[in-house]
Amino acid sequence: MDETNLDRGNIFACLPADRNTEHFDTLARFGDGRLERIVSFGQCSPEGFWYDQDHSEWVLVLRGHAKLEVEGFPGPIALSSGDYINFTAHTRHRVAWTTPEEPTIWLAIHY
């Protein structure tokens, strides 16, 4: 086995240069699921938009700061480094805010 055969990297490396959009990169796929890195530069969900997914999603903030809204949950949920949430399928949620000060880096497991 040489270097090229081992799938490895650093999740904080190769940050996208374009800060005008969120970036979604699939890091691995498994069965019906996938592992994704998301990089936000101050983006949030459009006004009135809610994610309503057929699958579950476990999401972790690695760097940066975000606020999520979850339908029926009182107030936005502030997330910083290490904070995670598990959304079961059809838990309606939206990204209310991400900091414009630095990249917010998320790890999401869609399963």
Add this chain to the structure above:
Amino acid sequence: MDETNLDRGNIFACLPADRNTEHFDTLARFGDGRLERIVSFGQCSPEGFWYDQDHSEWVLVLRGHAKLEVEGFPGPIALSSGDYINFTAHTRHRVAWTTPEEPTIWLAIHY
């Protein structure tokens, strides 16, 4: 939905007090897979021991420092914050070292 219905936490919180052993906590289960937090306090795999798993594992170091050995791969692989490796099933590997200076916190996806 109230606070108790939303599965969330911080992956750096509630670190175990017992530094004499590694700690494995399942954070979520999905299909045949699971998501695990591992906390090491200087532990490594026993001499001559190799993981040889029937399933694949994606592993990420969140904090701390570790060195992994992978069969057939030249030299140990040093991992620090943000470094990840994907081990396909039966990729033989072992933990050669983790730092005794601080907890090493891993996120592992067994899939």
